[in-house]
Amino acid sequence: MPNPYLPNWEYIPDGEPRVFGNRVYVYGSHDLAGSDRFCDYTLKVWSADIHDLNNWTCHGDSFHTRMDRDHESDTTWSDRELYAPDVVEKDGNYYLYAYIVGSKGCVAVSDKPEGPFKLISTYRVPNNSAQLLEEGQFIDPGVLVDDDGKVYIYCGYLGSYMAEINADNMVEILPNSFIPDIIPVDEPFGFFEACSPRKVGDTYYLIYSPKMGSRLDYATSKSPTGPFQYGGTIVDNGVDYPGGNNHGSICQIDGQWYIFYHRMTNNTVMSRRACVERIELLPDGSIPQVEMTSLGFEQSLSPYRFTPADWACVLKGGCFITERNVIDRSIVQITTGCVIGFKYFDFGVDYSSKTMEITAKVRGCGNKGKMKIVLDHSENGEVIGTCDIGPDDKVIHTIVKSITGKHSVFLVFEDEYSGYFGEFFAGRALCELEGFVFHK
Template sequence: MPNPYLPNWEYIPDGEPRVFGNRVYVYGSHDLAGSDRFCDYTLKVWSADIHDLNNWICHGDSFHTRMDRDHESDTSWTDRELYAPDVVERDGQYYLYAYIVGSKGCVAVSDRPEGPFKLLSTYRVPDNSAQILEEGHFIDPGVLVDDDGRVYLYCGYLSSYMAEINPDNMLEILPDSFQPDILPVDEPFGFFEACSPRKVGDTYYLIYSPKMGSRLDYATSQSPVGPFQYGGTIVDNGVDYPGGNNHGSICQIKGQWYIFYHRMTNNTVMSRRACVERISILPDGSIPQVEMTSLGFDQSLSPYRFIPADLACVLKGGCYITERNVIDRAVVHITSGCVIGFKYLDFGEDYSSKTMEFTVKVRGCGNKGKMNIVLDHSENGEVIGTCDIGADHEVIHTAVKAVTGRHAVFLVFEDEYSGYFGQFFEGRPLCELDGFVFHK
């Protein structure tokens, strides 16, 4: 399943991946298309069989802070937005930890990993604990159940902190366990938000978003309470793409490690979609940075099947992906100089012809231009063909050079206006891209 790996209409940012049994579950916030704020009042759960990551199932709503047409509210003390939850398992029960904007956070429980979750309580905080743990600051909770049964909570916004949870009730903060600045705000850490703990072997990892908020960085320790050493960046959703905040974590599925994160759509930082990349954890515990791709769980994409525009992982020059409706998405505001990239397409081997065909579906915007099909690098890669873009909605066919092997494919746009009057056409959209396909 390529990126984004959930259906077109679904916006699940801040994804926390967890493997329970033979399924991987993603717990995250829930954005809305066209919203002017982060998240809404509902949490949803998606999952897939670890042996079939191409088929994700929606389990529906799992928790609410407002009543809707099908559910009562789960919180009597607030109706504010739900942010960035986490779920852990202990003794056959699944515990949901939720941050609620400007309100007391809470813990809910279910006997199924998909929920729905039933409220247990707001967090119970000892009288002598820091006020930051109590009212409206329990931000982006990430929870770790250690091998010895002890339970740790990590959270924070602009500064980080941690505390230990009573494993007997999973909601009480233990006295004297609060620890501020578990990750420093100073460089190289530069902590901002989005704590997510994991344990790999004997090493404790904290994945988080630094001040340059389009990244997911990590730090490591030999103890759940630190000190932590800065590790580096795992993924950056702002590289050659309209970036924004980031939140996610690492997960091992059938021996392969992944980083789950989100990317922006609709020319806003509010409409975020779930993405994933393969990563490696080296013998020394380090995680090399990976690039954003169109691949998701796939090893490569077939150029001989229609490639929807919203699989683009490179968007340069001001173009962006937007939702026309719950089915159709396009790259819009394509002007001269824009680049749209897809990584990676496998053209296969042993093709005897010198040419093949390329078909692209666009919506003309009343201007003249052309689209170059470029391999491997948008600036100095090989141009294998060119399409003329007309004024109307159209499907364009052209012959291109036959290629083999695995390549990044870039669509590079130019207008066809020159001379004195060319200045009046600068910045005018050339077309909107729906997608393309190669065929032999």
């Protein structure tokens, strides 16, 4: 599936990917379209067969802090929002670690990775524990079950910390195990939030969000308790795109490594959708930074199938993706100078055709303009054709140069107003884009 890889109606930020058996599960927060706050009161679980990442199954709600039409609340001491959970397996059971805003966090258990999860307890902390381990401070918990059976929790907001969990009950913080600043706030680390631990071979990785919150960075150590060495940035959701906070982790699925993260929609930082990119873990343990693409789990997109607008991975000039309903998504506020980009299409090989066509579905906004189709680079790439944009809803169409091979495609917009009155039309929306397709 391309990015975002879950259905249009689903908003799962802070995704923690876990492979259990022959399926990959994504555990995350749950956002709402056009919301004015992060997350709601429900956790949901999605999964896919590791050999078929094009078909994701929704397992429904797994945990609640408020009653809804189908479920009772799982918590009695708080009805606040649920943030950024994690799930780990230990001795055949699956343990959910939850942060509840401003309240005691908790641990729940299930005999199935998809849940639903039944409450065990709030976190149990020693009487003389540091203040950061008291109620309301287990922010964005990430949990590691080590090869020797020991269990560690990593947390933090504006400062990181970790502790060891009693592996016999999975809820008790062991005395004298608290370690502050496991990832420093000083540069180059710049810790902010979103701890996610992983172990690969004999190396411990901690993926987190630094002060520049649109990034996911990582640090490595040969011990679960550090010290950690700064590694670098894995992905940045704010490169040529309306960025915002980020949270996710790495996961190996059927031999391929991925970074799971989220992007913003609906012109807010609080309606986030799940995305994924292929990454490499090099022999020295480093992870080169990857760009945001439209690919998701795909290796390339077909230009000859309809490309929905919300697969865009480049949005410049003030345009943004928004939800009209649970099915339809458009890119709106497209004005002169806006750039919409998609990476990457495989046009294949064709030695017989000199031209082909592009057809785009738009909603006119009462103005006139043009849409340039540009390859490989939005500013100095090759312009292979131009579509006229009219004032009404329509399908626009033009003939373009025939293309072969793998390319990114950028749609660059400009108005047709000039002269003395041109300034009065500056900033007016030209159209809203619903999608496009190339054909021969």
